[in-house]
Amino acid sequence: MNHPWEIRSKLWLEYDGKPVMGEGRKNMLRSIHRNGSMKLAASETGISYRRLRGAIHEMEGILGYPLVMIQRGGGGGGGSARLTQRAHNLLKTYDKIAFGFHRKADVRFEKMKDFFSTSNGNFYHSDRTGENNNEDV
Numbered sequence: 001m002n003h004p005w006e007i008r009s010k011l012w013l014e015y016d017g018k019p020v021m022g023e024g025r026k027n028m029l030r031s032i033h034r035n036g037s038m039k040l041a042a043s044e045t046g047i048s049y050r051r052l053r054g055a056i057h058e059m060e061g062i063l064g065y066p067l068v069m070i071q072r073g074g075g076g077g078g079g080s081a082r083l084t085q086r087a088h089n090l091l092k093t094y095d096k097i098a099f100g101f102h103r104k105a106d107v108r109f110e111k112m113k114d115f116f117s118t119s120n121g122n123f124y125h126s127d128r129t130g131e132n133n134n135e136d137v
Helices: 023-035 038-045 049-063 085-113
Strands: 013-015 018-021 068-072 079-083 124-126
Touching: 018 023, 018 049, 023 038, 023 049, 023 079, 023 085, 038 049, 079 085
Parallel strands: none
Antiparallel strands: 013 018, 068 079
16 A cells, blocks of 8 residues: 655764754765865855855864865965865764664664554554554554
8 A cells, every 4th residue: 555654764963962964964065075165065055155164163163173174275266175084984984874774764664654544644553453543653
């Protein structure tokens, strides 16, 4: 049976209650790496340069080490940006955690999906006897 409901999950890493890495910040770092520029990364990700710079600064403050190295530009202004090795390591670690988390969540949610029905928009479990049992899953 095909259900209109989907189960979604989000993952992010925090340190002492402060967000360090999630999908948005991962995308910012990857865009900086691809473009070699924080300004171009801001444009590509659709966020302001100020917000991108602030997020990077916040992450670096929490972690205690630089993630992005900036080289000021020459005669034309601007500059270049590159990720540090620690930034690359952080991205690899996040990807490993996220892959395992999402893979396990997808398997579990897919198994649970058959137990849900959406009569009147509410989730309920229909057991083999046909009785409806409202349960927290």
